[in-house]
Amino acid sequence: MTSKTLSFDAGKCVGCYACAVACMDQNDIDATAGQQMYRQVMHYENARAGEVRVTHVSLACMHCDAAECLDACPSGALRRDAGSDAVVVRRELCIGCHACAMACPFGVPRFGRDGTMQKCDACYARTRFGLAPACVDICPTGALSYDDVNAAMAGKQARFGKSFAR
């Protein structure tokens, strides 16, 4: 089991799309040919006390521990990669039944023109050789990181602690 995890810090994200582009490059995604993007960047405006704040969010598959999609898939197309713990799809086994789309709490599964499911595989082809996922590698602000689980938790705790300082 891996001790590394992919984390996202919205406080650092500037919505530059570098992660989405790196992901397309890594996975040979041709959006113009109808292929689905694995990583989505979203922008939200929030007006508070006369000030408009924009939050940028970069999202892809969460690779959940108790992944509902794994339970829903009746064809064995979805499995957990033993080395990286990523939930990966073997498109040659996907029957396009959309059961994973119904099960996923985050709206991640998308289907290509060939009817099979496509999604982020946490770049397990890179991480198994010690490289960071492509989106993390390119992120210019450190909003996306690929860290030891305990280091990621320590970062999260520090951010939470900082939120008390007004």
Added chain:
Amino acid sequence: MDASLVSEPVVLLGFGAAAVNAACALRAEGYAGRITVVTDAGVDPYSPVLTSYYAGGRIERDACNPWADLDLAHVVDDVRAHARIESLDVAAHEVVLENGDRLRYSKLLVATGAHPIAPGFPQVEGYTPLVLRTMADAVRLRDALTSERCRDVLVSGTSMVALKVLEACLDRGKRVTLLGRSSHILRASAHPLVAQRFEEELVARGVELRLRQTVRGAEPADADARAEGGLLVTFGTGEAQRFDEVVLAQGVEPNLDFVPRGALDADRGLIVDRFMRTSAPDVFAAGDVAQALDLSTGAPRVIGLWQNAVQQGRCAGRAMAAELAGRLPTRPYPGSIPRNVIHVGDVLFASVGLPAEDGRRRIEVRESPSALRVLIYEERAGQDALVGFNMLVMRQVADRREFDSEVGARFREIMKSYLRQGGDGS
């Protein structure tokens, strides 16, 4: 538990999603004793969901085993394949097989799934209609659909499985007639408005629909060439039509003929508690044989879905392991709601919850040229809560993208509506 039973194996009846997941959960929870599986099929398990894809030629036999990657030989000690279960003696903690073998168990899981039923279809001497559940059924259907003499197929039934059969037939280039007693297809899961639109799409793809109709009689079309001539089917309307094959997909019943009457509390399936325990000590049930909590009604009901079989099997496996280790089981089965996605060619249909209208419900219809949505609301805990959802998408790629994110979101919203009510739909 009687001390002499502790050394007996855990016996799993069936080798489908429920049993495989129970076996894996037993091991994950640290159970190191023997696990014996009994199945009337072969040693290689398969997913019934994949049978129509196999029959329709989209996948090969190898791909029908979704656990091909898993080393099941390391999980299960003994697979009694091609072994039919004759009877169950809960007092003696024994399963009797058709060949006379008796298997004692410490814990037993009944996970024998279901079989197709065919109420009302006339018997025809020398012809056995096709059905679709097991791998053997799928092989027969595939053989029939690849035969050159087969051109016209009657699919009797309008259930999810009937539509899957229909898709397999279309994939093989057959002319299909779909026959149903009810006014619309998918009576249990589609609102009539959505069903009607789905029917129009099927007709546009060359399917002949015979709804609100029954079969009055069936006979070999040609007495001289019975095998070649197909069947002449007479409908309730008096019309007669020739078919090369008939597939019955009118519904299923749990495989429980080996359970003596009164041995286990049963209704439409075996009644289980939240740890999948039946009314008899040490006997559990999961999957299509189990009547577990349906959150949409608050009552126990068989909801024959793959994911339910997986999760119920896992829950039973964990509970068996806990009890065998002298602990109380902890993670109960949370319950589920009916839901489904069906595709026929480029038409996609999803249903969640209860799409039926009644006096207490408010219905909202959202229609575009390429998609139709029906949302059904009910007042629950003082709020207007979504309790049913249908979506039908035709062709346009943009709407198909919306489909994928929307069905998941609606499923969760409806689950929340029912959970807010504490699983009590009354």
